[in-house]
Amino acid sequence: MSDKPVSIAFQGVSKRFGDNPVLKHISIEFRQGEVVVICGPSGSGKSTLLRTITRLESIDAGRILVEGREPGHTAKEVNAMRQRVGFVFQSFNLFPHLSVMDNICLAPRQLLKLSDREARERAMALLTRVGLASKADASPSQLSGGQQQRVAIARTLAMQPPIILFDEPTSALDPEMVGEVLAVMRQLTDEGMTMLCVTHEMGFAREVADRIVFMADGQIVEDASPQQFFSATRSPRAKAFLSEVRHA
């Protein structure tokens, strides 16, 4: 894995909300094609870490390189970077005024200048992959939470991003729907995309992650392979966290 080029690099990144530091001088690299699960207690800064990559949050110090370069501060460069870094939200954020199909087609039509037919074909292929081909013309509100999240993943994939970030994609779901979303994410791990997933699904982490990053209090406490992480956790914070999620 270590011979692959660096996909995302944090270099001394700090971020505070008011008086509250949420990221404390973070430095870490993620390589191309790596599947990384980021976990930690709530308030540890893991969602913020993800959000700073695509500049949904600004940072106060340090640099974040995406594919080797720091996107400049012009809106154009940031937009171009965002096309290459997909983001899946905890709350799905489907556009309720558009059909499932149009949710997926919007960005490819607008940004990749795909024709109507190309965009629809691409969307249909993605919907088939996430098992929702029959819902193309449905409105998001007619779908269950799990289905909405699968559409949201399809919408993100439609831009064919080499990097995809998942921010607690199953935390807003009823327990019986978690599995279907994880199944879709599991499929994606074979495609060579760089995937960073903030999640509490430790079973998923153990099964598909190349690396597990454990955060607490705005710092990276552990950065290990799943095997190491689950069998030989060193830090007391991570131990406490693991015993809690296991009993949950």
Place this chain on the structure above:
Amino acid sequence: MWDILETYWVQLLIGYYPDGPLGGLAMTLILALVGLVLAMPAGLSVCLGLISPWRPLARCVELFVFYMRSVPLIVHLLWVYFLLPLVIKGAPLWLVVLVVMTLFNGAYLSQTIRAGIEALPRGQYEAARSLGLSHGRALRHVILPQALRNMLPSIVSQFVLLIKETALGSVIGLHEMTLEFMGLNDTLGDKAIPIFTLLGISYFVLCYPLTLLGRYLERRYAGPARSPAGTSAQA
């Protein structure tokens, strides 16, 4: 009352047209319609300025809105009445009224539209931007369609206000419906009550259907921002 209507309906409807200027109900209607058509883009533009990521612009537009909302409509009208002819030689009165209507209602509508935007979940904008859409595209394809739909009832009630505000044109001597009725009152001398009752009824007939439309829209689109059109009452 009916005999007044029977005798003078043409004058009340179109003024002294075609021999003199168009006036009466026709003028009021035209003002209101053109006003409606112009107020919406004006409100939208002002709103885009208000929420612009470029702060100096947002501050300037905010000042404009603040000024428009803090000064009585009739004062704006008098001001433009004297100012506009300096900019456009021989500017007609209807243009004065139209300019004021557009700016004034644009300022108010911008606030309504902004409220609609701010009522949407933050994630909508974030999701649009995360796909790589620019600020403008996110607004156009994701934010505004939802905000405008949610705010439709308020926008319609603003339009009702606009129709009624055209009556102020009479103050600067524009021959719209109100001034026409006032003129008739001067001509006939002792018929003030029936004449102004008729005037009131005329405005009511113009505005009431819009009020009803507003109420209908409110019922139809009421509810949380996430509910899609037409399905809000189900489940």
